[in-house]
Amino acid sequence: MAAINRDDVAHLARLAHIEMSAQELDRMAGELAVIVDSVKSVSEAAGDDVPATSHPIPLTNVFREDVVGHTFSAKQALSGAPDSDDNRFKVPAILDEA
Amino acid sequence: MSTDTILSFEEAMEKYDPVLGFEVHVELNTKTKMFSSAPNVFGDEPNTNVNEVDLGMPGVLPVVNKTAIESSIKIGLALNCKIAETCRFARKQYFYPDTPKNFQTSQYDEPIAYDGYLDVELEDGTVFRVEIERAHMEEDAGKLTHMGGATGRIQGADFSLVDYNRAGVPLVEIVTKPIEGAGSRAPELAKAYVAAVREIVKNLGVSDAKMERGNVRCDANVSLRPHGRERFGIRSETKNVNSLRAVEHAVRYEIQRHAAVLDSGEPVIQETRHWHEDTRTTTSGRAKSDADDYRYFPEPDLVPMVASREWVEELRATLPEPPAERRKRLKADWGYSDLEFRDVVNAGVLDEIEETIAAGASASVARKWWMGEIVGRAKAADVDPGQLGVQPATIVELAQMVEAGKINNKMAAQVLDGVLAGEGTPAEIVEKRGLAVVSDDGPLLEAIDAALAAQPDVADKIRGGKVQAIGAIVGGVMKATRGQADAGRVRELILEKLGVTAQ
Known part of the structure; x- marks a missing residue:
């Protein structure tokens, strides 16, 4: 069983900007360990002769020529923005400290 | 703060x-x-x-x-x-x-x-x-x-x-x-x-x-x-x-x-x-x-890149000469001293001098113009020398006029100012401003006679062999001709007149 404790989950939640209740943290600590173990079982199927990969298909060098394609107008770009000003996305102040 | x-x-x-x-x-x-x-x-x-x-x-x-x-x-x-x-x-x-x-x-x-x-x-x-x-x-x-x-x-x-x-x-x-x-x-x-x-x-x-x-x-x-x-x-x-x-x-x-x-x-x-x-x-x-836990992992939406050695060598073959090697080569080609070359590099006019030489100027003429005239003007205008807009062809034309004795260095600097002010080509400005070295010896000889008469003691010194005293007479002639005389020619004529051979 993978060792994932409540603090690990709280740390991950903070990194991922996910708000979790105490109850959720308790539950996830147990569930995440099971998930990690399940994923780990994949490595049992792969022998030493199978190298690790980040991609299931053995493709390399998928490139695009440097030719300009389509763009959005500022209006289109901002159409899904919660808030905007002066054709730019408007976001809350980033640093709280003065 | x-x-x-x-x-x-x-x-x-x-x-x-x-x-x-x-x-x-x-x-x-x-x-x-x-x-x-x-x-x-x-x-x-x-x-x-x-x-x-x-x-x-x-x-x-x-x-x-x-x-x-x-x-x-x-x-x-x-x-x-x-x-x-x-x-x-x-x-x-x-x-x-x-x-x-x-x-x-x-x-x-x-x-x-x-x-x-x-x-x-x-x-x-x-x-x-x-x-x-x-x-x-x-x-x-x-x-x-x-x-x-x-x-x-x-x-x-x-x-x-x-x-x-x-x-x-x-x-x-x-x-x-x-x-x-x-x-x-x-x-x-x-x-x-x-x-x-x-x-x-x-x-x-x-x-x-x-x-x-x-x-x-x-x-x-x-x-x-x-x-x-x-x-x-x-x-x-x-x-x-x-x-x-x-x-x-x-x-x-x-x-x-x-x-x-x-x-x-x-x-x-x-x-x-x-x-x-x-x-x-x-x-x-x-x-x-x-918080600096970036959790790097391989980007699943992109596949690996493979740089074959052939591709790398193809790209290597397209590389321009490295800047440091280029400087070494230019310094040798131009024959500048260490100090002269360092000044050129620090003034940021290496490319400009190279272009000016390519346009037909000699290495020393290109350096004289950029370091002696243009860098100072750029500093006064608070811009990079290259941004003043001086064309290599302009410098070549000015240098040729000086060499041909049509204008002297002082006038050439004035013509440069005219070019920068948008008054036209060097030839046009010389024409418009009436800048031309007085090359007819007649008026020069008159001015020389007057200058010698005004400073008889200097004339005697020169006759006596102190040729370096000639500057005072040349200066007098240049003043009388409002700088339009060719100083080299004036010097020759004075020596001729006094029967002295230049050392």
């Missing part, structure tokens, strides 16, 4: 040995972005050079820009790096509004170029080798403008506005190994290193390399250790030091600040510092903490 105590630079150097490190980000000047076909253009209306990939919309697929890869390999080669046979992109996860995907596509454990070096020449000609750890590819972030608050700085802002035109612009980040042994020349080396990187990427043609536009940006790491100790001290990282002068000043300031902290017995805090050009100081940003 800064309350840091600092030591004098000299005292800091007496007590401590600085170790430097640099991360230089170079924006590539490809036509499109790293992973999308949106244009890579500076200064356009906000959020118009974006598409779904740059904005990180769900379900989009990035595709790598081949030209950006080639430019990155060229940078690696120019920095004497090894080029990875295979490498991958990775996701660097963090939340910040300049990064709409909530991760930056970068490279982590497999940079495209690694293990290189750059020989950096300091102003007095000393060469210092800077080891390059790696050069990796990534994408730029959007541009934040902090609104409200008093200073326009991030601190105290009410809200921020984001323009994603820059998001996804290809970047190459060049990381040095720790630089030891620079001693008191550390600030100068810092400036020279960034200048050398900028020169290389500009020479390669892979970046516009304008620091004022952020095409080349420097993060400077500084730490101090007592003399003789091998272990490095704790470093600070001063972010976005974006002019050559600022790089030098920031490194100097951080050395002075660290020295004061260490002297007080406190440990240096490992943190990000912000550089302030107005006060020439740094202030604390955020401390490094476990």
